[in-house]
Amino acid sequence: MRLRLPRERPTSPPRGFKLANPVLSEDCGRIGFTGVSIGGAQPYGVFDEARCMYGRRHRCPALRCDCGFYCLHTFAEALALARVGTHRRAAILEVTVLGAYIRFERGMRYARQRVRVARIGPCGCGLPPEVFVDAGWGRTGWRALAGACKGCAAGRGEVSFEDFVRIGGGRLRVLPGHREGPAEAAADPGGAARGVPEPAAEAGVMQARLDRLQGQLGRLTGGT
Ligand SMILES: [Zn+2]
Ligand SMILES: [Zn+2]
Numbered sequence: 001m002r003l004r005l006p007r008e009r010p011t012s013p014p015r016g017f018k019l020a021n022p023v024l025s026e027d028c029g030r031i032g033f034t035g036v037s038i039g040g041a042q043p044y045g046v047f048d049e050a051r052c053m054y055g056r057r058h059r060c061p062a063l064r065c066d067c068g069f070y071c072l073h074t075f076a077e078a079l080a081l082a083r084v085g086t087h088r089r090a091a092i093l094e095v096t097v098l099g100a101y102i103r104f105e106r107g108m109r110y111a112r113q114r115v116r117v118a119r120i121g122p123c124g125c126g127l128p129p130e131v132f133v134d135a136g137w138g139r140t141g142w143r144a145l146a147g148a149c150k151g152c153a154a155g156r157g158e159v160s161f162e163d164f165v166r167i168g169g170g171r172l173r174v175l176p177g178h179r180e181g182p183a184e185a186a187a188d189p190g191g192a193a194r195g196v197p198e199p200a201a202e203a204g205v206m207q208a209r210l211d212r213l214q215g216q217l218g219r220l221t222g223g224t
Helices: 075-082 161-167 182-187 203-220
Strands: 015-025 031-035 047-049 069-072 091-103 107-120 131-139 142-148 158-160 173-176
Touching: 015 075, 015 107, 015 131, 015 161, 031 142, 069 075, 069 091, 075 091, 131 161, 158 161, 161 173
Parallel strands: 107 173
Antiparallel strands: 015 031, 015 069, 015 091, 015 142, 047 107, 069 107, 091 107, 131 142, 131 158
């Protein structure tokens, strides 16, 4: 007996939410995002395809691997993660999930994505962000950006939200702060994070464990 996941045929691509840090290439010619958990070493673009982070030659999301993009189903869950410890200043991305995906209780692991909206985290002083400044760290060829208010940004290398969008090809929306848009607010009145337990681990790692469990179940039941 093979363990088979139910097949879904959505009429439109699923939507998801995730945390990421905005990045700008050293030559200022490209923008991207880098994840806050596994796979965070490799920045991805506004539209991008997942590559196996272990360098294995299979398509993501492979069942026996934990590679691929990850997202959570709801803005509220992403916001709850953003309020935990070190992720307060990360951006909350709204993405369209494209290609093959594996659905979990709280999120998805999948092949391709388009970033539609980036909600930029608050300035270190707590005020809403107005521009990007150099976050003080980076990846090879990339520097990370953080949202800052005009006052705190003074004298530091600024990148406007408009320039970030333009460099990214113009189809991305950048919004200040971790607020939900009207559509999500209507669907979830009375507070985004209410009722969401604070996760002990990052969603990506948790989902990777779930996936391993699923793989083990497949072996136990004779699946391939
Ligand atoms: Zn893989
Ligand atoms: Zn500030």
